[in-house]
Amino acid sequence: MITAALFPVPGLLLRTNDRAAQQTIRGFAQQQATTASLVHHTLITALHRSHDTAERTTAFEAAFTAAEDWRYRAAVSSQHPDGRYSARWAQRFRTPITDDNPNLFRIGEPARFRDGATWDPDTRTYQGGIETPASRTMRDFEAHATARFAQTREGDVVSNPVALPDGRIAEGMRLLRGPAAHQAAVEMATRIAARGGDTSRIITDGHLIYCATGPEADRRAIFHLAMALLAAEHPTPPAALTAWLQAVYLLYQAPRTKRGADAATRTFLIAAGSSILPSPPVLIRDVDLRACVCTQDAFVAELRAAQSGTR
Template sequence: MSGPATRGAHKSGVDPAITAACFPVPALLLRTNDPVAQQAVRAFAGQQAETARSLSQSLTVALRSAPDMGARVSAFVAVFEATEDWRYRAAASSPHSTGRHSPSWADRFRTPITDDNPNLFRIGDHARFRDGATWNPATRAYQGGTGTPASRTMRRFETLAAERFPQSPRVDVVCNSVSLPGSRSADGTRLLRGDAAHRAAAEMTARISARGGDTSRITTSGHLIYTASAPESERRALFHHAMTLLAFNHTAPADALTAWLQAAYLLYQAPRKKRGADATIRTFLVAAGTLLLSGPPVLPHNIDLRAYTRTHDLFVTELRAAQGIDETSVGRRI
């Protein structure tokens, strides 16, 4: 992970400190130990940095002419939507000719998550991310291979996710609860185990089968942990609160940092598209954070998995520590 970026204001609104180093590649994507293949994955950070610099400038201009709080919120929403549009266009122009990263899958990067079509993601089965692992149809498991950044990361977060569940075997669902203004709370991403996870695995299998995909290696029984996106009404409330937190004209540097930290967690509890939400959120957080913090914030490579498996308070505490900066040195430049 890169260290904290040098802080400093830039009159143009484009912070030259926003570089590819601001976007450490998610270790979960490094499923090989081949340095050439790894570098191909790391190259995407350059696109993220270029986009974040442009978005940061657009946000700077929009906020300077925003007459009130409503206009400020709208400015942040518009930049987030622009980030989503960039992620779709990046997928549509992908150099991969086949597979789930090819342009033929690009529509999934602009397909909204709905209550009837939630996002589901398995946390576990780290053996499938080992370099050279092979599938054994008799045992229905991956075997062999050597450890990779992806396999080690998945093994760690499977343990962390399991620790979120209480000792009682009757509890199959744990929600990431977030406090909202007005003494209201909202449920974000859900962690599933037991029967709830088995149903999620069966749903995933049905979806992939309907698309003509290979479902022979999907496990639908045994010890499973899945994440599931929150209901749409909850995600909308969480997203709006994140935009509102960022839009406040923070005069105290500590308040600006806290708002950005809180918004980061909220956005990961409120994904909007079937694919590309993680890269969208990372790119937006750097663009917005550059204005609030007078320099690019630090993103842990596994920020998404942290948000799914950590409680609100613990996530914020860990992300604050990752910044490694004196709060008195940060503050909005607008």
């Protein structure tokens, strides 16, 4: 059975220590489970009617699109009165990521995720507050990203090389620091200002780390080969599990929409995994950030270790 337990709440969403508020946030997992069950049922039906790998691939692609459509509809019906999760910004849940409009996300500044932290305009830092799951999560991932830079000689940009099933190497998510991160911060501030948002708290200098989506052509190739990987004939359950593990990493290197890509991808992955495995697979917490800061081998090994009963 596909249940809410298969959808661990991202640590970055838990920015409060209030248990009632946390429970409300955790409630979204049930929506994902319900949608994943529906997508799974439709996918199984389509797979049974498929005659070859091409038709199976089309079925998986349709399932992914269904997960994206659900996330958009959920955004449209959002009960948040304002802010980034309000229905006002629902269109961003189906706005495509492009080379001219990549996704950018800052990794760092954990103090802003503390419960009760306040902004000091003089020092341009967040002060006070109590640690939360979100602040601890951000601190951990900042350390992981810093370690990636220490392990490479690529300079201010570290790209995730993605080994594709056909033997090619594509460029996945990128980690930015130094001038590259400063440029990303300025671009982020410019976009927010154009939407009428407040940019006073966006830091554009100093020690910054950002993650950014890879080139559009690479993302498109990664996505389609992930679908083909899932659609291929898997002679044994262990072979199917290996295919699913690799597909998880691939899909997180190839997000398609400006908002909601993580939730849509998680929902699809549980539905797809339940279609090719004896039992539903397990996702690790903050799977999207882990895919960004980890190498392919390290990510797949960690995800494999989290599986139990999925053989």
